[in-house]
Amino acid sequence: MRVAYQEVIQTLEEILFKNGFSEDRARLCAFLFAKASLEGVASHGLDRFPVFLEMIRKNLVHPDAESSLLDSYGVFERWNGNLGPGPLNAHQCMDRAIHLSKEFGVGIVALQNTNHWMRAGNYGWQAAEAGCIAICFTNTKPNMPAWGGSEPRLGNNPLVIAIPRSKGHVVLDMAMSQFSYGKLKTYLREGKDMPFDAGFDMNGNLTKSPESVISNELALPIGLWKGAGLSLLLDMLATILSGGNPTFQVGESGEESGLSQVFICLDAEKLGIMDWSDQKLDQIIGDLKSSLTFGDKEIRYPGENNMKTSEENMQNGVTVDDKIWKSIIEEL
Template sequence: MTDIRIPFSEIKDILKKVLTRYDFDPERAGLGAQLFAQANLDGVPSHGVNRFLSFLTFIQKGYVFPENLPELLGNFGALERWDGQLGPGNLNAHQCMERAIYLAKTHGIGCVALQNTNHWMRAGNYGWQAVEAGCIGVCFTNTKPNMPAWGGKEPKLGNNPIVIAIPREKGPVVLDMAVSQYSYGKMDIFRREGKEMPYDAGFDNEGKLSRSPSEIIREELALPIGLWKGAGLALMLDLLATLLSGGHGTWQIGNNGAEFGVSQVFLVFDPEKLGMEDWMEEKSDEIIDDLVQSKAFRDYESVRYPGENTLKIRKENMEKGVPVNEEKWNEILKLLP
């Protein structure tokens, strides 16, 4: 797949114009376009522009309703429960993280549980949203079944992504990961390029470890991180998202025939409100400084912390243009009036 570089503002403008043709009002179209473009800007195309066309397909199929807004179901102090009304997953997630930030700045801790929503695209966007507000953010989602229970031969668990984000003046620490060895978006990139995965990524239909993205995607048998430990973590994230939100579990999402109606949780801590600001930066720096001083097996390599390169990649892409898959971009351009 060939990438071309396009100015960030142009990507946002084009995507916004397309979204307005799919019943988004201008303000929501602008935010939706920014969230898609931000993923590519930060070096995560698998969950940015690469997902845009499939997102539009979900709208056409009636899985995503552009005009639907989240509805508050209940308020319990620092916890709120919302119904996403099958609206756009990225817009629902952005709003719920905003609410969690507000609750944290009011109570010290804020939690928003969201049911009946859709794929939130790049999960890391919401971690960065939290740290840019000076807060610690944790969020996670369930998905359709696309990973086996340990020892199982069929997809029963979701690869339920989780984000943990910590603000830091020298560079926020932002972990954004699925609990499968590779996300399906990443495997799809390798599949399109005709490449095998660098490490074992899932199972074939005989239960043997595989590096073939096509085979793994077809069977929906991604490899859990940490083997049985990752499978256990996936189950617990599904339970938490489902129970706190009152929404659907992975098994129910699997019965939909497509991935929609997922459950999510957004948890935020405000360091200032919790009296942490006097020592938070110092302790964070001590931990990170110790980590990056680690000796590496190869002299030319170094140890990095999660999110370390994001600001560097963002700066470079703002200057040189954002890498976008040329084939997908041309398909998007065809949607303009």
């Protein structure tokens, strides 16, 4: 079904206000959830909203808790999320990284003791729209095996890289697993198998079954052993820079809470790359687009369809699963 964007915003805002958010914080949090679905990432937008409310009820997310500054070293700051809402903590820390980069050329913010930031790409777009190159990443609970392992020890630790560009920002938003768990749950709800191998079953065989992967928490690392290695290093960096929990400690409670995250920004103007940035990016994308393809395949760069999808959903209404929207409306 489709729901008008403003109706989505107003509905989520009202529900969040009822659940202990101030008006301003409810408005921003509602916007971040709605933005994800507006731009075609429902798996980490409206699909996740009922899960977010459940985390509040379990006292894993504290609606009134705000992140606080722990340490400041010029271009680098360390913050404590105080188990506040993950999307609000991430938005605030990306904003700080942007401001630091505007002052120093580079800004780095590490965040401990936070919660799931929902759609990771939101914070890449936030930076790109401010004229900043951005890299940000988070750890998660254990939901992916070490290469050759038979139990979840690594997180699928999402990574975002964003580059501002006049003709359309380039924003890569990816987990270290072949499919995010949000996408796996979307396919499971629709009764579909994944289009490619998504993880391992209990016998160590590759499977396209989302149910099997979710129940075992044995998602397939991207690039096989390479993705497993990258996941480990992202967890290490997030942990040592923030002073927060590594993946294995996040998993000890059985819940995904108390995560560690990093936000890095480079201001294009401050670093003197504005004169050639767009030209070189356009050349790279032009070369990419000129690639021959198999059949009628289309070559796209990360984030290319963002504007088109957003405009379509703004005009026709945001696409949302009937059952998900019903469960959201029941919270009013």
